[in-house]
Amino acid sequence: MLAQPFEIFSNSHLLTLLIIVLIAFLLPTLIDSKEEKNKFLIARILGLSAITLELIKPFIWHYGMDFPWSRLIPIHMCNLSTLFIGIFLLTERRIFFEVSFFWGIGGGINALLTPDVPLTFPDPQYILFFFGHGLLLVCIVYACKALKNRPTLKSVKNGIYFSLAVLPIIYLINILIGPPANYWYLGTKPAGSSVLDYFPDPPLHIPFLIIIGAILFFVIYSPYWLYDKFKMKDAQ
Numbered sequence: 684m685l686a687q688p689f690e691i692f693s694n695s696h697l698l699t700l701l702i703i704v705l706i707a708f709l710l711p712t713l714i715d716s717k718e719e720k721n722k723f724l725i726a727r728i729l730g731l732s733a734i735t736l737e738l739i740k741p742f743i744w745h746y747g748m749d750f751p752w753s754r755l756i757p758i759h760m761c762n763l764s765t766l767f768i769g770i771f772l773l774t775e776r777r778i779f780f781e782v783s784f785f786w787g788i789g790g791g792i793n794a795l796l797t798p799d800v801p802l803t804f805p806d807p808q809y810i811l812f813f814f815g816h817g818l819l820l821v822c823i824v825y826a827c828k829a830l831k832n833r834p835t836l837k838s839v840k841n842g843i844y845f846s847l848a849v850l851p852i853i854y855l856i857n858i859l860i861g862p863p864a865n866y867w868y869l870g871t872k873p874a875g876s877s878v879l880d881y882f883p884d885p886p887l888h889i890p891f892l893i894i895i896g897a898i899l900f901f902v903i904y905s906p907y908w909l910y911d912k913f914k915m916k917d918a919q
Contacts, residue, residue: 686806691797695804700795703817710821711829722829729822730772733765736815748808753864758853760790760867761816768822780826781838782845783819789899791819799873839904843897850893854886867892 690696714722740762741755757766764787771779794816800809826832834842850867857870865871869889872879878895882888 686802686804686809689798689800689803689809693803696798699804699813699817703795703813703820706817707821707824708828711825711827714825714829726772726825726830729818729825730769733769733772733818733822736818737762737766737769740811740815743811751863753860753862756856756860756864756866758856758866760786761794761819763849764791765815765819765822768819768826771826772822778841778845780832781834781841784823784827784834784838785842785900785903786846787819787823788903789896791816791823795820833907834904836904836908839900842900846896847893850889854889 710725714725737757741752741757744750744755745752757763764783767779767783768787770776771783795813798809798812798816800806800812803809850869853867854869857864857866862870868879868885869892870885872882872885872888879888879892882891
């Protein structure tokens with residue numbers, strides 16, 4: 684079976700998304716009826732898997748698919764989200780959940796819906812891309828559903844402050860390494876079509892990224908805010 688050029692929302696793309704969603708939501712549901720220690724055992728396995736994957740992926744991309752090392756440092760937002768949710772599942776440090784939740788939901792879902800891959804299944808790039816981003820979503824949903832974590836309004840603020848603190852570091856790394864390093868797309872816009880096409884050319888697009896990112900954090904949190912409002916109203 685030869686891989687064909689990737690087509691967004693093709694049958695293979697939709698089937699991949701369906702599999703990821705089913706695993707993400709069925710896994711915590713199945714575990715929910717098990718003993719409490721089993722929930723945390725699965726959490727540790729997922730956390731270790733997420734961290735291990737991010738650490739070995741650069742070597743797979745470089746030696747298996749001839750990508751330059753300058754593009755493979757695991758500091759893209761989805762890479763860091765996967766590392767952070769892995770650390771949270773191993774340590775239960777709250778800040779790692781808060782950051783990975785907003786980065787993973789905002790960036791990870793966008794990556795799954797509009798992936799930057801040239802070929803479809805069974806191309807290795809396709810498999811590695813969706814496995815990595817799919818694992819990120821599975822870990823976040825598991826942390827929320829099985830381990831009963833959720834963001835708060837303070838989490839939104841923490842996520843924004845943390846992002847603002849990391850952004851100049853990522854920008855400096857891009858400058859120090861030079862092209863083709865383009866982490867967080869701070870140096871150049873993505874090769875394919877994206878919302879960044881409507882922004883000024885880099886680096887003038889960065890203020891717009893900050894504004895859109897902050898708005899997106901509040902949008903992601905809004906279902907929880909509405910739930911709390913209705914719950915409070917029903918209690919009165």
